[in-house]
Amino acid sequence: MSTQTSNLEGLINQEYKYGFVTDIEADTVPPGLNEDVVRLISAKKEEPAWLLEWRLKALHYWQKMKEPTWANVHYQKIDYQAISYYSAPKQKKDGPKSLDEVEPELLRTYEKLGIPLHEQEKLAGVAVDAIFDSVSVATTFRKKLEEIGVIFCPFSEAVKEYPELVRRWLGTVVPYTDNFFATLNSAVFSDGSFCYIPKGVRCPMELSTYFRINAENTGQFERTLIIAEEGSYVSYLEGCTAPMRDTNQLHAAVVELVTLDNAQIRYATVQNWYPGDKEGKGGIYNFVTKRGKCLGKYSKISWTQVETGSAITWKYPGCILLGDNSIGEFYSVALANNYQQADTGTKMIHIGKNTRSTIISKGISAGHGQNTYRGKVAILKSAEGARNFSQCDSLLIGDKCGAHTFPYLEVKNSTAQVEHEASTSKIGEDQLFYCQQRGLSTDDAISMIINGFCKEVFRELPMEFAVEAQKLLGVSLEGSVG
C-alpha cells in the first residue's frame, strides 16, 4: 500500500495512467467490411486457401446475423463499416529477429506500461508474445520452449509453420457460426497467439501475452488457440492495457482451449483497457468469446479473470466438459466503476460422466457502474454424477451503482448435484471508519476491503499476477468513496 492521504480532489482528478499514444506509422486498411477486405487481410498474411475460405464462410454467415441485445449493457450502435479491420506497424526490414531489432518506440511503449521485455526475459522467466495492434512484434524464449517441443508463437506464424495443427483445431471449440462477435472475428482476425503443448510435457514457464490497442478506429480481432495434448500442463497469462482515446474501440477476440486426456490448462487474464472517462465518454468495447473444451477424460481447464477495464465488458469464458471426470473452473473479479458496464460470467456444459465445475464470481460496483453476473450451468442427460458449485458475491461501493445476478440452471440428469450461493454486501461506513481509526487512509482501507473480498479469486492467480491485480483494483477504485 502506498502513502496516500485522502485528498479527494487529487484522487478525482486522477487520470487513466496508461493513456498515451505511440507515434508509429501504421499500415492501415480503409474502413469497411466486405469480401475484398477479408481477401486483403488473408493475402497480406500470405494465408493458405483453406483459411481464406474459412474466413469468407464466416463473413457470409456474419452478414446475415444480428447483433445480440440480450446483455445488460447499453451503448450506441456500432457502425461496422466505419471500422478499419487491419493495421500493422510498419517494420523497416522483414521483421525483427530479436528484441534488438524491434522499433525502439514500441519498446518504450511497453516500458511505460511496465512491461520491460528485456527484464522480463531475464528476471521473470516469462515468455512474452507481445501483440502491438494486430501483428506480433517480439517473441521471446521461443528457442527454449522449442527444445521441449512446446510451440508458442504468433497465430499467423503458426498458420505458416504448423498449418496441419491449426487446421485441425481452429474453430473446433468456437465454430465460425458461434455468435455475432466470434463470427466477425473469424472473418477478420488479425493475429494472436498459438500454443501447443505436446504429450506428457509440463510447460516449465508461465506463458504470457500482452495486448494493446493503439491505432485509432482500429478494431482488434485477436485469435488465440491453445492445445494441451495428453497428460500435458500449461499456465497461460494474458494482461492488457490500452492508451487513452476519445472514440470507442471495439475489441472482439476469440480464445479456444482444448485439453486431451489428463491434460490441464490454466488461463489467467488481467484486463485493464481504457474504461472511458468520468462521464462515461470513450473506452473499449470488449466483446470476447472464450471457451475451453475438456475433450479428454480427467482433463481440466480453469479460467481466472480480473476485469477492471473497458467501458463495456461482454465475456463468458466457459468450459465444455466432454471427457468423463473432466473439471472446469471459473474464478472472476469484475469491477465496474464510473459509467463502466460489465456483463460477465461463465458457461459450464456438463456432458461427460462425473464432470465437475466450480464457479466463484466476485462483482464490484462503484460510481455509476453496473455489474452483471450471467452464468449458465447445464447438466446434460449423459452427465451421470456431475457436480457444480457456484458462488456469486457482489460488493457495492456508494449508492448509485448496481449489481445484478442471472444464474441459469439446466439439469437433465437426476444424479447431478448443483449448489448455488449468492450474496450482496456494501462497503460500510463503519468498516471504513474502523480502518481509518487504525491509521489507514480511505483509499488504502477500500483497497484492503476489496482485496479481502476477492481473496478466493486472487489466490488462483500466479503470484506476480496477483500482486498486479491487487494494485490495479486499488488504482481503479481510487477516490470512489467521498
Added chain:
Amino acid sequence: MLEIKNLHARADNKDILRGIDLKVNAGEVHAIMGPNGSGKSTLAQVLAGRDVYKVTAGEITYQGRNLFELSPEERAHQGIFMAFQYPVEIPGVSNVYFLRAALNSIRRARGLAELDAMDFMAVAREKAKAFGLDESLLTRSVNQGFSGGEKKRNEVFQMAVLEPTLAILDETDSGLDIDALKIVADGVNALRSPDRAIILVTHYQRLLNYIIPDYVHILINGKIVKVGKKDLALELEQRGYAWVGEAVASA
C-alpha cells in the same frame, strides 16, 4: 494532553453532547460513566473523528493542536486509539495483515521505517501471548467469527501493538465474563505509563475493580454532572445513577 471545552455534538438532528469539559493529563486514567444514552460512546467517537456526529460548539485540543483539523487517520497517526464497542469484521483480510498495514501507516506518518512481515510477526506473537490472544486468531480474518470476548481481546491486542498516546476504550468490558475482564484489565494496566493517558468509557463499576482510575466522571444527558476519585464509582454502584441525577437536580 487532552482538553475538551464546552463540547456540543449532535446526530440525526438530536443534541447528544451538551457542553462537556474535560482535561486529561499524561499518565492519568479517566473513567467516564453514565447510564445508557447519556452520550458516553458519542464522546469517544467524536474524539476518534467519526463524522456522523456533528460538533456544533466547543473545542478540543490534543497535544496543543486543534483536534478538529485532523482526519480520523491523522488522529491515529498522532497516537489516538479507540477500542471499539462493536469491532467491525473485514472478511478476507487477515488480522496480522490488517494490523501491520495500520502500524506501518502510522510509522510512515511519523517518519519511521516500516516493519517487514518477519519483524512484525515477532512483535505480534509476543504481544498476543502477553495479552491472552489465541495465536490462531492472528491469521484469521479481522474479527470474523470471533466470539464477543475474542473481539474485545483483539482490540486490546491491537492497542498493545500500536502503543497509542491516548487510548479510549469504549465499553470494552461489556459482554466479557470475569476471566476475560481480568485479562483485558491486565492488558490495560500494562499499558499505563507516565506518558500515556487512558479514557475508559463504561457502564458498570466492575471494570474499575481491576483498573483503578485517577478520576471518575459521571455523564448524564450529555453533561458531566459529577467528578470524583475511584470511590465515586463505588458509591454509584450502590446508589444508582438516579441518585446522581437527583443530587444534581437538588443542587
